[in-house]
Amino acid sequence: MKTYKNMKKSIITIICALFCLSMFAQRDVIPVKWKDIKHAVKKDADNVKKQVERLSAVEFDTLMTFEERILAFYGQSVLLTDRGNTEVRHSEQSFNKKDYKNALAQAEAALAINPLNIRALRLVAYSIPKLLDAKEECKYTIADGQVFYNRMMRCLNTIAATGLGTEKAPFYVTSIDDEYEFMRFYLDIWEYKSQRLIGDCDVFNLGETSEYYSQPTLYFNCERVLELELEMFK
Numbered sequence: 001m002k003t004y005k006n007m008k009k010s011i012i013t014i015i016c017a018l019f020c021l022s023m024f025a026q027r028d029v030i031p032v033k034w035k036d037i038k039h040a041v042k043k044d045a046d047n048v049k050k051q052v053e054r055l056s057a058v059e060f061d062t063l064m065t066f067e068e069r070i071l072a073f074y075g076q077s078v079l080l081t082d083r084g085n086t087e088v089r090h091s092e093q094s095f096n097k098k099d100y101k102n103a104l105a106q107a108e109a110a111l112a113i114n115p116l117n118i119r120a121l122r123l124v125a126y127s128i129p130k131l132l133d134a135k136e137e138c139k140y141t142i143a144d145g146q147v148f149y150n151r152m153m154r155c156l157n158t159i160a161a162t163g164l165g166t167e168k169a170p171f172y173v174t175s176i177d178d179e180y181e182f183m184r185f186y187l188d189i190w191e192y193k194s195q196r197l198i199g200d201c202d203v204f205n206l207g208e209t210s211e212y213y214s215q216p217t218l219y220f221n222c223e224r225v226l227e228l229e230l231e232m233f234k
Helices: 002-010 015-025 034-043 045-055 066-079 085-096 100-113 118-133 142-160 176-185 223-232
Strands: 192-198 201-206 217-221
Touching: 034 045, 034 066, 045 066, 045 142, 066 142, 066 223, 085 100, 085 118, 100 118, 118 142, 118 176, 142 176, 176 201, 176 217
Parallel strands: none
Antiparallel strands: 192 201, 201 217
């Protein structure tokens, strides 16, 4: 796991991440109301898709509110029937084997399904410089990698807007992957002692803190994750 931490600091600048964290500290928390998200999708799915396009655009629309960003990121979870999880898993496996060409291809396939898949965005952003450094064929440039990285940070920053990581104000996620990506690549926390489910929350007892998060426990509201798991068994 520590190799990912080193990668984070060496591949692409973390200035964007620091900027996002600074902005988060000055904002009010906006908890996700799944009932309202589902109603918005049912009432006007095209509007939700429009917000997804705005959040995933190459040039970010700075006029986009956090309410719109939340509608895009969490509404996408309601819109999707195929989440691209299989492709992401294969991409991660390829990346760990240093097969960056296949890692990139599989992550791209996942993003074709969901352009806001955080892990897929990271794997694309990290695979590009690996391929370029190895002088392997790659249709992207370092600048392209930064675009994917920036989109990843927008998504993580959107999650940050939904809570504080506490029992009363947990961060809301749409997948277990979201939890680990947020904890590692946004809060810069890599070690935890235990993990347990308490009600609708996935709770981590942390083995370390960071300059971005100093509490001993970290709460994620995984209501949507549990709902999706139940749907799988219907």
